[in-house]
Amino acid sequence: MSTPRHRIVWNPAAQGSSASSKPLAERLMALEEDRASSGEMLVREASTLIQGELFATAEPWSWAAARALVTGELAALRAAHGWRGTVANWLLSLDELVGRGAEGRYTAPPRELVLEELGLWLGGEGATEGDWDGEPLTDGRRLPLREQAGAHFAGELEHGETVLVHGFSETVALALEEAQGRGLAPTIVVTEGGPDLGGRRLARRLVAAGARVRMVYDAALLAPVLAADRIVIGTEAIGARAFLGRVGTTALFAEAQRREVPTTVLTTSDKLMPDGLLELPTWCETAGWLLWEHAPEGVEVASQAYESVPFEFTDRLTTEHGPLGAAELAVRALRLGALSR
Numbered sequence: 001m002s003t004p005r006h007r008i009v010w011n012p013a014a015q016g017s018s019a020s021s022k023p024l025a026e027r028l029m030a031l032e033e034d035r036a037s038s039g040e041m042l043v044r045e046a047s048t049l050i051q052g053e054l055f056a057t058a059e060p061w062s063w064a065a066a067r068a069l070v071t072g073e074l075a076a077l078r079a080a081h082g083w084r085g086t087v088a089n090w091l092l093s094l095d096e097l098v099g100r101g102a103e104g105r106y107t108a109p110p111r112e113l114v115l116e117e118l119g120l121w122l123g124g125e126g127a128t129e130g131d132w133d134g135e136p137l138t139d140g141r142r143l144p145l146r147e148q149a150g151a152h153f154a155g156e157l158e159h160g161e162t163v164l165v166h167g168f169s170e171t172v173a174l175a176l177e178e179a180q181g182r183g184l185a186p187t188i189v190v191t192e193g194g195p196d197l198g199g200r201r202l203a204r205r206l207v208a209a210g211a212r213v214r215m216v217y218d219a220a221l222l223a224p225v226l227a228a229d230r231i232v233i234g235t236e237a238i239g240a241r242a243f244l245g246r247v248g249t250t251a252l253f254a255e256a257q258r259r260e261v262p263t264t265v266l267t268t269s270d271k272l273m274p275d276g277l278l279e280l281p282t283w284c285e286t287a288g289w290l291l292w293e294h295a296p297e298g299v300e301v302a303s304q305a306y307e308s309v310p311f312e313f314t315d316r317l318t319t320e321h322g323p324l325g326a327a328e329l330a331v332r333a334l335r336l337g338a339l340s341r
Contacts, residue, residue, distance in 0.1 A: 023073075024049065024050070024053045024069075024073045025072065025073040025076070027049055028046060028049060028073060028074070028076065028077055029076065031045055031046055031049075031077055031081075032076040032077050032079075032080045032081070033080075035196060035283075036196065036201075038086070038170045038236075039081065039084035039085065039086030039087045039236055039270075039271075040086050040143055040146075040170070040270070042077070042081055042084070042086075042087055043086055043087060043090045043121055043143070044121075044122060044143075046074075046077060046090075047090075047118040047121050047122050048122065050069070050114075050118055051115060051118050051119070051122075054111055054114065054115055055115075061109070061110055061111040062110060063098065063101045063102045063110045064102075065110070066097075066098045066101060066102075066110045066114055067098050067102060069094075069098075069114075070091070070094050070095055070098050074091065074094075078091055079282070080281075080283055081281075082279070083236070083237060083244075083278075083279040083280065083281045083282075084236045084237055084271075085236060085237040085238060085270060085271035085272055085273050086143070086236075086270045086271060088237075088273055088274055089134075089142075089270055089272070089274065090121055090142075092134075092274050093117055093121070093134075093136045093142075094114070094117065094136075096135070096136050097113060097114065097117050097136035097137065098110075098114075100136070101113065113137065116137060117136050117137055120137075120139075120140075120142055121142045121143065123141075123142075123143065126139040126140075127139070127140065127141055127142055127143075128141065129141070131269070142270065143270055144268040144269055144270055144319070144320040145320055146170060146171045146174050146268055146320070147174055147178070148320035149171050149174075149175065149266055149267065149268050149318060149319050149320045150171060150172075150174035150175030150176075150177070150178045150266070151175075151178055152318050152319075152320070152322045152323070153175040153178075153179075153232065153264060153266050153318050154175050154176075154178040154179040154182060154184070156264075156318075157179050157184050157186060157230075158184070158229075159183075159184050159185060160184070160185055160186070160187070161184070161186050161187070161229040161230065162186070162187045162188075162189060162227060162228050162229050163176065163186050163187070163188050163189070163228065163229065163230055163231070163232060164189045164190075164191075164224050164225065164228040164230075164231045164232075165188060165189070165190050165191070165199075165202060165231075165232055165233060166190075166191045166193065166199075166218075166221065166231075166233050166245075166246055166248060166249060166252055167191070167193035167194055167198045167199065167202075167233060167234070167245075167246040167249075168193055168196075168198025168199065168201045168202045168234075169202075169233065169234020169235075169266065170234070171234050171266050171267060171268060172202070172232055172233065172234045172266050173202055173205050173206070175232070175266055176188055176206055176209075176211060177205075177206070177209045177211075180206070180209045180210055180211045181209070185211075185212070186211065186212075187211075187212045187213075187214065188202075188203075188206050188211050188212065188213045188214070189213075189214050189215075189216060189224045189227075189228065190202050190203050190206075190213060190214070190215050190216070191215070191216055191217070191218050191220075191221055191248075192215070192216075192217060192218045193218070193246060194218065194246045194247060194248075194290075194305045195290035195291060195303070195305055196290070196305070198246075199215055200215075203215055218248060221248050221251070221252055222251065222252065222255045225252070225255050225256055225259050225261055226259055226261075228256075228261055229261070229262075230261065230262045230263070230264065231252065231253070231256050231261060231262070231263045231264070232263070232264045232265075232266050233245060233246070233249060233263075233264075233265060233266070234265070234266055234267060235265055235267050235271060236271060236306075237271055237273050237278055237279075238265075238267060238271045238272050238273060238317070239273050239276045239277060239278035239308070240275075240276025240277075241276070241310060241311060242278055242308045242309055242310045242311060243265055243267075243271075243278075243308075243309055243311070243314075243317075244278060244280070244306050244307070244308060244309070245265075245306065245307060245308075245309040246305060246306060246307075247304070247305055247306060247307050248307075249307060249309050250307060250309045250310075250313060253309065253313035253314055254313055257313065262315050262316075263313075263314045263315050263316075264314070264315065264316050264317070264318050265314050265316070265317045265318070266317075266318050267317060267318070267319055268319050268320050269319050269320065269321070278308050280304060280306050280307075280308070281304075281305075281306060284303055284304045284305050284306065285303060285304050286303075287303050288301040288303050289303075290303040290305055291303050
């Protein structure tokens with residue numbers, strides 16, 4: 001592939017914008033500090049910011065400048081959010097593109113190629129049909145339709161079921177909104193959802209959709225299991241043998257197994273981590289405010305809000321492709337990692 005097959009512009013107005021007085025790294029800092037947005041939202045916003053910068057910069061842009069982008073301006077975002085599958089795969093595609101460009105494998109200008117790959121992540125031409133093979137500049141949907149995963153899950157529900165949810169997930173929210181829209185009238189039991197109180201965000205959203213919602217303490221996480229017809233959670237990252245869940249997920253799923261209550265991890269294929277390796281977000285370990293802001297000296301605050309949950313604790317993982325086995329997802333994750341070597 002020596003030239004781009006199409007110039008992809010997600011935000012045409014960005015071509016006429018003037019360069020910001022702030023460096024790109026500083027404008028990306030707000031994303032690095034974002035603790036509430038999904039990986040998809042972060043990727044979309046970062047791609048739009050970079051596109052605007054490239055459109056507004058008149059001077060020639062080299063592969064050396066592209067490398068400075070992925071190793072410099074994006075370093076803080078990588079450190080803060082590289083544990084999320086969507087962000088990790090976005091960074092991998094840019095790393096691969098820049099690495100191949102620096103090796104002289106493309107003849108097209110680096111600016112056009114970086115803009116093209118960013119445009120594919122933003123849903124431009126070539127990114128609207130089919131699965132992506134993990135290679136930069138190839139056609140295929142980078143960001144799967146989360147509504148499709150939600151529709152698969154909603155199709156499994158029966159009228160009036162009680163569904164227990166731990167923590168906020170955009171995909172889970174879409175699924176439960178779909179179920180309510182189909183007239184299935186589920187009762188949704190939500191936990192606080194950890195230190196960021198994601199359960200409140202989920203509850204507000206579901207009530208707005210007309211659903212019946214009941215909130216419980218995280219400390220009472222196991223009590224509602226017996227009354228639940230099923231449990232569903234989302235995840236930000238899927239590895240070869242486990243997925244990331246909010247603290248308490250392992251205990252919740254173990255209790256569900258004991259009580260024979262079905263569990264589902266509702267997710268999308270962009271959450272597959274390259275090489276299948278999971279990492280806990282390091283920022284949690286230094287963010288004492290998650291549990292106790294200004295804790296007195298001598299108090300150790302264990303503020304990590306996530307844990308690695310082995311696949312053996314869940315019944316199924318449902319994606320935009322429908323229910324998939326853990327082994328099949330692991331193979332897909334390893335395939336993505338192999339493309340980078």
